[in-house]
Every structure is written in structure tokens, then in C-alpha cells.
Amino acid sequence: MVDRSGRSTRTGTERIRKLAQAALNADVTVEQVDTILDGLSDTLDDLNRSTATLDDTLERFNETINQINDLAPRLIGLVDRMEGIVGRVERLVGMGEAVLGPLAATENAVRGALSAVRRSTGL
Numbered sequence: 001m002v003d004r005s006g007r008s009t010r011t012g013t014e015r016i017r018k019l020a021q022a023a024l025n026a027d028v029t030v031e032q033v034d035t036i037l038d039g040l041s042d043t044l045d046d047l048n049r050s051t052a053t054l055d056d057t058l059e060r061f062n063e064t065i066n067q068i069n070d071l072a073p074r075l076i077g078l079v080d081r082m083e084g085i086v087g088r089v090e091r092l093v094g095m096g097e098a099v100l101g102p103l104a105a106t107e108n109a110v111r112g113a114l115s116a117v118r119r120s121t122g123l
Helices: 012-121
Strands: none
Touching: none
16 A cells, blocks of 8 residues: 555545646647647548549549550651651752753853853953
8 A cells, every 4th residue: 555644635625626627638638639630630631632633633644645655656657758758859859969960060161161262262
């Protein structure tokens, strides 16, 4: 048993005051916990809405990626066709240069001859 010889005994009024104070402290603590839980509930509701929005965004992102995947083969085909067109244009330019090369040489020779004739005749 506990030795209570050095302590004074409490009266009934003191005990009631201590119990009332403890009850008030417990009531304040319960109110604080209730307030925290209400705030946590609001936070969880916001998080739930954000998660739903994130799910919708990820679904749209996935659809966009799928559309890009579907578009890629068509783009590759377009690039191949453009490369074919560029190749044909390069061949045409090459043929044009080949045809114009002798004409340019003939023109230069004719101009040189005309210049020599002008110089010799004084025109």
C-alpha cells in the first residue's frame, strides 16, 4: 500500500474541482481533435477531387499519345514521299545543268569571238 502519512487528505470539494478541471481539459482536447479531424476531412475531400482530376488528365494524355502513335506511320510515309520528290527534283536540276553546261560554254565562246571582232574592228 501507498504511504500517505506525509500528505494531507483532500476534501470532497478539492476532489470535485480537480475532477471538473480534468473534465474541462478533456473536453478542450476532444474539441481540438474534432477540429483537426474536420480539417483533415476537408483536406482528404480536396485530395480526392484532385486525384479524380489527375485521372482525367492522365486519360487524355494517354489518348494523345495513342493518336501520336497512330500518326507516326503516316508521317513516315509522307517523309518517304517527300524524299522521293526531292530526289527527282535533284535529278531534273542535274539534267538541266548538264544541258545548260555546253550552252554556257558556247555562249562564252561566242561572246569572246564577238569581243575579239569588236576590238579588231574598233566598234
